[in-house]
Amino acid sequence: AQSVTQLDSQVPVFEEAPVELRCNYSSSVSVYLFWYVQYPNQGLQLLLKYLSGSTLVKGINGFEAEFNKSQTSFHLRKPSVHISDTAEYFCAVSEWGTYKYIFGTGTRLKVLA
Amino acid sequence: EAEVAQSPRYKITEKSQAVAFWCDPISGHATLYWYRQILGQGPELLVQFQDESVVDDSQLPKDRFSAERLKGVDSTLKIQPAELGDSAMYLCASSPSGSGGTGELFFGEGSRLTVL
Numbered sequence: 001a002q003s004v005t006q007l008d009s010q011v012p013v014f015e016e017a018p019v020e021l022r023c024n025y026s027s028s029v030s031v032y033l034f035w036y037v038q039y040p041n042q043g044l045q046l047l048l049k050y051l052s053g054s055t056l057v058k059g060i061n062g063f064e065a066e067f068n069k070s071q072t073s074f075h076l077r078k079p080s081v082h083i084s085d086t087a088e089y090f091c092a093v094s095e096w097g098t099y100k101y102i103f104g105t106g107t108r109l110k111v112l113a
Numbered sequence: 114e115a116e117v118a119q120s121p122r123y124k125i126t127e128k129s130q131a132v133a134f135w136c137d138p139i140s141g142h143a144t145l146y147w148y149r150q151i152l153g154q155g156p157e158l159l160v161q162f163q164d165e166s167v168v169d170d171s172q173l174p175k176d177r178f179s180a181e182r183l184k185g186v187d188s189t190l191k192i193q194p195a196e197l198g199d200s201a202m203y204l205c206a207s208s209p210s211g212s213g214g215t216g217e218l219f220f221g222e223g224s225r226l227t228v229l
């Protein structure tokens with residue numbers, strides 16, 4: 001069965017500093033990978049997704065992620081964060097050919113002034 | 114821009130009462146999901162519909178939860194009776210047909226349930 005692990009429950013970072021949010025997955029078949037962002041009391045919004053091709057994926061709001069098949073990772077990065085990036089970030093995986101999406105437990109990014 | 118509509122946004126109820134949540138997905142989206150998100154955790158799938166058929170309800174506590182999507186469009190999630198541990202955000206999401214799991218999920222703003 002597929003699973004997603006986000007080891008960091010909280011990541012504090014100062015404004016304009018770089019950040020990396022880690023995501024590792026486990027699956028016996030090929031997967032699609034996603035990062036979503038959730039602001040307080042709202043639903044989730046897609047940041048970016050990896051389906052195939054280039055392992056470096058760029059998304060909205062200046063975020064990017066790199067798929068590493070050998071390490072089964074899909075870490076999210078941003079070179080310079082803003083206060084408005086403060087939110088909860090979720091990594092998700094779906095197996096090829098299915099419509100089933102599994103989410104990690106989330107990482108709370110707190111950007112400090 | 115099309116959105117997934119959910120209601121109510123907030124619901125406070127006492128334990129043992131019945132609760133219902135409604136979701137209207139984006140027009141044309143055949144796949145509809147109900148997720149439960151406990152505070153500080155990620156969304157967990159409760160039930161997945163393809164049109165009006167249930168595809169996966171393996172994590173739905175069927176002794177108290179029920180879900181339906183009678184005409185393959187909007188959906189209702191019911192809890193009866195509600196328990197203290199049901200306090201959570203209930204998220205509805207939809208996905209276009211034919212995406213095979215490649216497409217994004219479009220989420221509603223959620224229904225936050227508090228059981229007293």
